[in-house]
Amino acid sequence: KKTESVAVPSVTCAEMQQGIIDRLHKGLATDKNKANNKAWWNATCLAVNELVFEKLTKTHHNHAGKDTRAVNYLSLEFLMGRLLSNNLQNLQVFKVTEEALKGLGKDLYELCDEEPDMALGNGGLGRLAACFIDSLATLGYPAIGYGIHYEHGLFKQEFQDGRQIERPDTWREYGNPWEICRPESIQLIPLYGYVETLYDPTEGAKKIWHAGQKLKGVPWDIPIVGYGAKTVNILRLWESRASEAFDWDVFNAGGYVDSQAEKSRAETVSKVLYPNDSTDAGKELRLIQQYFFCACSVKDILRRFKRANSDWNELPKKVAIQLNDTHPTMAIPELMRILIDLEGLDWDFAWDICQKTFAYTNHTLLPEALEKWSVGLFEKVLPRHLEIIYEINAQFLKNVVEKKWPGDDQKKAKLSIIEESDNRMVRMANLCVITAYKVNGVAAVHSELVKTDLFPEFHELFPTKLVNVTNGVTPRRWLKTCNPGLATLLDETIGDDWVLNLDKLKGILPKATDSKFQQRFMDIKKQNKVEMAKIIKETTGVEVSVDAIFDVQIKRLHEYKRQQLNLIHILTLYKRLLENPDYDMVPRVFLFGAKAAPGYHMAKEIIFALNKIADKVNNDTRIKDKLKVVFLPNYRVSLAEKMFPAADISEQISTAGLEASGTGNMKFSLNGALTVGTMDGANIEMAEEIGEQHMFIFGLSVDEVKDLKTKGYKPYDYYYNNPELKSVLDWLDSDFFTPGHPGLLSDIKRSLLEWGDEYLCLADYASYLEAHQKIDALYRDQAAWAEKAILNAGAMGKFNSDRSIEDYASKIWKLKKFPIA
Ligand code: 26V
Numbered sequence: 001k002k003t004e005s006v007a008v009p010s011v012t013c014a015e016m017q018q019g020i021i022d023r024l025h026k027g028l029a030t031d032k033n034k035a036n037n038k039a040w041w042n043a044t045c046l047a048v049n050e051l052v053f054e055k056l057t058k059t060h061h062n063h064a065g066k067d068t069r070a071v072n073y074l075s076l077e078f079l080m081g082r083l084l085s086n087n088l089q090n091l092q093v094f095k096v097t098e099e100a101l102k103g104l105g106k107d108l109y110e111l112c113d114e115e116p117d118m119a120l121g122n123g124g125l126g127r128l129a130a131c132f133i134d135s136l137a138t139l140g141y142p143a144i145g146y147g148i149h150y151e152h153g154l155f156k157q158e159f160q161d162g163r164q165i166e167r168p169d170t171w172r173e174y175g176n177p178w179e180i181c182r183p184e185s186i187q188l189i190p191l192y193g194y195v196e197t198l199y200d201p202t203e204g205a206k207k208i209w210h211a212g213q214k215l216k217g218v219p220w221d222i223p224i225v226g227y228g229a230k231t232v233n234i235l236r237l238w239e240s241r242a243s244e245a246f247d248w249d250v251f252n253a254g255g256y257v258d259s260q261a262e263k264s265r266a267e268t269v270s271k272v273l274y275p276n277d278s279t280d281a282g283k284e285l286r287l288i289q290q291y292f293f294c295a296c297s298v299k300d301i302l303r304r305f306k307r308a309n310s311d312w313n314e315l316p317k318k319v320a321i322q323l324n325d326t327h328p329t330m331a332i333p334e335l336m337r338i339l340i341d342l343e344g345l346d347w348d349f350a351w352d353i354c355q356k357t358f359a360y361t362n363h364t365l366l367p368e369a370l371e372k373w374s375v376g377l378f379e380k381v382l383p384r385h386l387e388i389i390y391e392i393n394a395q396f397l398k399n400v401v402e403k404k405w406p407g408d409d410q411k412k413a414k415l416s417i418i419e420e421s422d423n424r425m426v427r428m429a430n431l432c433v434i435t436a437y438k439v440n441g442v443a444a445v446h447s448e449l450v451k452t453d454l455f456p457e458f459h460e461l462f463p464t465k466l467v468n469v470t471n472g473v474t475p476r477r478w479l480k481t482c483n484p485g486l487a488t489l490l491d492e493t494i495g496d497d498w499v500l501n502l503d504k505l506k507g508i509l510p511k512a513t514d515s516k517f518q519q520r521f522m523d524i525k526k527q528n529k530v531e532m533a534k535i536i537k538e539t540t541g542v543e544v545s546v547d548a549i550f551d552v553q554i555k556r557l558h559e560y561k562r563q564q565l566n567l568i569h570i571l572t573l574y575k576r577l578l579e580n581p582d583y584d585m586v587p588r589v590f591l592f593g594a595k596a597a598p599g600y601h602m603a604k605e606i607i608f609a610l611n612k613i614a615d616k617v618n619n620d621t622r623i624k625d626k627l628k629v630v631f632l633p634n635y636r637v638s639l640a641e642k643m644f645p646a647a648d649i650s651e652q653i654s655t656a657g658l659e660a661s662g663t664g665n666m667k668f669s670l671n672g673a674l675t676v677g678t679m680d681g682a683n684i685e686m687a688e689e690i691g692e693q694h695m696f697i698f699g700l701s702v703d704e705v706k707d708l709k710t711k712g713y714k715p716y717d718y719y720y721n722n723p724e725l726k727s728v729l730d731w732l733d734s735d736f737f738t739p740g741h742p743g744l745l746s747d748i749k750r751s752l753l754e755w756g757d758e759y760l761c762l763a764d765y766a767s768y769l770e771a772h773q774k775i776d777a778l779y780r781d782q783a784a785w786a787e788k789a790i791l792n793a794g795a796m797g798k799f800n801s802d803r804s805i806e807d808y809a810s811k812i813w814k815l816k817k818f819p820i821a
Contacts, residue, residue, distance in 0.1 A: 010051060010229070011093055016100035019047035032104060038174075040106050041084065041114040044097065045177035048087055052223045055820075056232040062820050063142045067308035069317065070142035071813050072301050073133065074331060075324035076293060077126030077273070078147045078235060079154075080118035080222070081477070081637025083178050084111070089481045090138070090225040116171040117636045119153035120237075122277040123556040124663055125363050127637065128442075129324055131474040131663075131801040137226030137233045138476070138500070139802055140819040141809060146297040148289065149179075149220045149237035152272040157595050157634045162611030166275070166598050179220045179237075185303070187217040188243055189295045191288060195384050207341050209384040215266050216241040217296035227476050227499060230820045238296040240269035276597040277556055278369045287373055287381055294331040302338065312345060316356030320813040323360045323436070326371045326428035332358055332435050333385040336392070341384070347391070359812050360432040360439050361469075363660050365446070365454055366560065372425040375418065389426060393417040396434050404461055415457055433458045433465070438812045440469045443661035443682040445702060469808055470685055471661040472801035475502050478667045482641035485524035486671065486793075493517070503797035508790055518786035525648070525672055525789070532646035536591075536630055542618050544628050548587035549779050552673070553651035554635055554643055557594035557603040560658040564606050564748055565761045565768060566590070566651055570613060570629060571728045572769065577623040586779045589628045593635030593643065602751055607631065609745045612737040640664075644671045648785075649775060652677035653768065655759040657702040659683075666799040672789040674778075676771050678764070682799070690795040694788045698771035699764035708763060715753050718762035725765055729753070 011019070023043035024030055030039055063070065088094040088108075098108040121127060129145065136143035155166035172179075190211030198206045222235040242263040268285065269292050301319055309318065323329060332354060339350035364370075378386045397412050405411045417434065419425040433439050433455055441447030447468030451459045459466050480487045480499050490498055494507035511517040529546040536544055553566050570590055576583045592610055596603035614629035632639060650668030652659075652675055659681040669675060669686060676696040677683040687695055700708065719726050732749040735742035752761055778785050797803075809815040 010091070011096060013096050013100045013103065016047065016093070016097050017103055019050060020044055020100065020104065023047050037106075037111060038114050040101075041111040042177055044101070044108075044111055045084055045115075048084065048091065048093075048097075049177065049223075051091055051093070051229070052087065052225055052232060055225070055229055056223045056234070059232045059820050063818060064304075064307075066818070067318065068142050068818050069320070069815060070144065071136070071320045071322060071808075071815055072297065073129065073136075073143060073145045073322050073324065074294070074297055074328035075126070075129040075145065075147055076290065076327040077121030077324070078118075078129045078133070078145060078237075079121030079123070079126035079637060080130045080235075081641070082112065082115040082117055083222075084115050085481050086134075086477055087225050089476055090134075090227045091229045092227075094481075113638075115638075117153075117638050118171060118176075119169055119636055120147060120150050120273060122154060122273070122275065124661070125277070125325060128363075128471055128663060128801075131472065131477070132805060133224045133233065133235055134226070134474040134476060135472075135801040135805040137224045137231045138228070138474075139805055139809075140226065140231045140817045141805065141815055142818050143233050145224070145233070145235040146293070146300070147235060147237045148270050148273075148293050149218075149239035150270055150273045151239075151267075154273055154595065154636075155275055155598070159607075159611060159631070159633050162608050162615070164596055164598075164604055164607050168272075178222050180223075182219045182221055182236075185219045185300060187219075187238075187296045187299045189215045189217055189292050191215060191291070192381060193383065195387060207384060207387070209337075209341065214243045215269060215292055216243040217292065219296070219300070231818075236297075236300065238270065238293055240266055240292055242266035275595075276599065278364075278366055278558070278597070278600075284377060284381065287377060290327055291330045291334070291382060291385075294328050295334050297328075298331050298334045298338065312339070312343070312349070312353060315353050319357055320815065321358050322808070322813070323358060323432060325361060325363050326432055329360075329371075329428040329432055330382075330385065332431060333382075333388040333392075336388050337384055340388075351392070351395075354435055355437055358432075358436045360436040362429070362439060362441055362446075362450055362454070365449055365660065366658065371428040372419065373428070375424040375426060378426055386426075389417055389431060392431070392434065400461060411457060415461075429455075433462075437465070438467055439465055440467045440808075440812065441660065442469065442471045443685060444468050444470060445657075445679075445684050446660040446681060449657060449702070467811055469804055469811065470798070471663050471666075471682060472799045472804035473663050473666050473670070474801045475499055475670065477641070478644065479670050483524075483528065483645040483671050485527055486521075486645065489520055489524060500802070502800035502802070505794045505797050507794075509794040512787045512790040512794070515783065518783055518790065521672065521790055522782065522786050525646075528645040532591075532642060535642060536632070539632060540630055542614075542628060542630050544589045544630065545587060545625060548589045548628065549648045549775065550589050550591060550646055551649040551651065551775075552591045552593075552643055552647040552668070553653075554591070554593040554640060555662075555664055557596040557600070557606060559602055559606075559751070560655055560759050562653050562655065562759055562761055563592065563594065563610070564752070565653055565764065566592075567606065567610055567613065567748070568725070568728055568752075568761065568765065569768060569772060570617070570627070571731060572724060573627055574613075574617055574623070575724075575728060575731070577626055578620075581622060581624070583626075585626055586776050587626045587628075589630065591643065591647075592629075592631040593639060594631075595635060602747065605745075605747045609732070609737070609748055612745065616737050640667070644668055644673070647671065647673040648779070649673060650675045650677070652680075652683050653699070653764075654678060654680050655764075656680045656700055656705045658759070666796060669792045670796045670799070672793045674775070674785075674788055674792060676768075676775060685798065686795075689798055690792055694791050696771040696774055698767040700760065705760060708760065713757070713760060713763065715757040715762045718765065719753060722766065725762065 020043050023046040027046045101108045133145045153169040156169050158165045192212030193210045196208045218239045220237045224233045339345045417430045441450040451466050498504040610631050617629050644667045650673040652665040656678045661682040678699040679701045729749045732745040738744040
């Protein structure tokens, strides 16, 4: 049954040793006696680069030489995490490098831990982009990821007295071995200024944008190594600088100091990743950041196109542009502007090209996350783009909406790109849906809700435009690299090609009841828990037993994700234990990892409350270690890689209808955790694949949530009708968790009662408790538990990001593979 390994290491152990030693000497001017671990890590990266660059050049020549159609994935976020272990795996030289370093007295895993995460993203959306570029390269698709070279990625999280403190992330303070600066591809980006209209008797009005300022965009390329290393694509990240022209004027006028101020203003644009993943209303710098990024990327795309083409009709045939949410929407008016004002195309031709080039992915239904920009701000920063948007809008309302619904002004008001209010706003999602040839949601239920609730009128106007592409995750990072124990068991059981064809995981399903296989599966889980327990001890000082159920919720902190529901469940158990020290429960360790947007009050209160509860619970000897609560600080990709493999329970408990997909849910299941979850996002499709009976599904469905909201949801009813719930919520008003300071946790109670419990925690509380009772019961039967865990992992084939990318390629991009021999 076992298929032969596809892995053919392209280097020997001795060569790898020589490569690393060479880089220590010739690259870093040190040697093996002086070098610290950071230097060893750096030298190893540089040695790996020598393998990568060759393939990079080869891929580039092949794609450029054939002028092949490519996808350009535009995203303000790429949450890459660490690259060394991943690149070694994808190059299939992990083992040989491990051996090589061992011979030099170094431990590869320790060196990997030296690498700072590339945290250029907030959460799901940014990590999805990172999985997608891995899959694109692995499958051999011509693709470029475009993003921003932030100086500071997502903030580093620390806790002070249980409260979140944000510190700047300095991922490339001492350089980054993976990136290549490409000064030959610099772009100049105009901003501000005014628009002049010239009248030409034959050609009519011609618009000239006189910019008030110009930024320089400097590209940094990160090679993206596909598994098997046949294709190496690039992620191109733009950094903003002051343009020389501007600097020198001020400098020559004797204003050296002023020119430094100008420099620092320009550098601000790519200085920091915006850390909110729901609202950032109207920040001028954010708009400039988005435009800077789009303008650099569009110009770069057109530069490559023009190298091989002179007919603009070819553009949509050679170029697909995918907009990752509305953040890169400015690429649309920017392409229109270039085609019309600079290339001299007429409006209809340019518009036709745009409509055939752009596709848009929607990642959220939350109204507060739908981007809008005030017309006034737009006019100041991008006056020409506003004119273009007005014209797109006017034509859409006249040619499309008026034709379909003659005289219906309400429809026009709803579909217009411009929201008419006291402060007129540009609605970016409307611009995307009007322009894009395809719009997709990220899981089946989400895509249906996009049609029925978010854009029903657009769906009537364009019945084939809205489609679904269910998210996925890369099994290279999220199984092979992060869980070597389980990966080896799979290799031995079903052969090692599951890495490229995750459907092969089905091969373990017949083993689910095989007690020897169960034992090995559970031993691996146990070992991963041992390693997690060490990390917990080191970072928080808390000791946890690996015989307890590791119950894990890791994701951004958001009320709709309902960490507060998990919190009230923990309080319920704690109370039961205090009231009855013999209360019979399998010991549990509740693990959390989450960053809150710095300005999101309730999210920060929930972090604080969990930390305070943890303090109390972990030091309460009365409960005999049956309960532990640990909030690990600074949740990030590299920590996630250690937590997924160690989890028994995966918490996916969003209010139904609000989590577009989720991708952590897939990573847990792939690593053999069981899900307690609502029928939301991709959980629904996971239940289809796994079988609902092998998950702990609870709570209201999307329709039940809607019904309850329409008939009027009354959280107090649940409070007064459930004494246990009441006592738990009342507990939050005491000073039990914050001695001497009653009321510090009261906002949580208020949000669930007085403020209306928008996310229906109390409505789902009873059913959530029941689900956890079932978890407790099942865990007592280790064989039954192991069986379910195996059935979960074995059913994850669909949730491979390779499958997502094949869906995009066939349904949206019409993209062909271009395998490199
Ligand atoms: C919104 C904003 C608003 C302005 C400030 C910066 C910013 C950054 C990100 C966002 C969008 C957040 C949307 C998001 O991350 N959605 C998540 O996408 C995942 C991948 O499709 C999906 O699995 C999650 O369910 C969904 O919440």
